[in-house]
Amino acid sequence: MAEPLAVLLRLQRQTVDDVQRSLIRSVEEWDLAVAASKAIARLIASETETAIRTDDDAMVATFMTWLAHARNDLARAEAAESAAEAEVGRNKVSLAAVRASAEAIEAEVRRVETKKCQAAATRLQDALDDAGLWSHRKRVIAGKAY
Secondary structure, three states: OOOHHHHHHHHHHHHHHHHHHHHHHHHHHHHHHHHHHHHHHHHHHHHHHHHHHOOOHHHHHHHHHHHHHHHHHHHHHHHHHHHHHHHHHHHHHHHHHHHHHHHHHHHHHHHHHHHHHHHHHHHHHHHHHHHHHHHHHHHHHOOOOO
């Protein structure tokens, strides 16, 4: 049967890996959201510049209708960007927490292993001491105290 701490550590390391993957995905989504916001903002700026230079009233009216929709699109894109940024923040906090937990479990595993090694060393030393005393007793009994 596997040691409970070893199982817990393995599961915690898997959790760290999962949260790291989640963080990577959220950063990628944030990058896409930022790119979308910037693209819409550039398009609005470009179309606005074109509309300013035209003398065609129908084109300006069409632009004004389009601009209202484009601004709504920009607002949605900026909201998605903010949400993606917040998700990155949450994933960073989660990653720090699961890493700290994994480090605490690793420290406990090391402490338990050290304790086991110390106990084994003590048992070995006791056995050596007992063997040394027994050999000394045999020599004394045989009349050879040296």
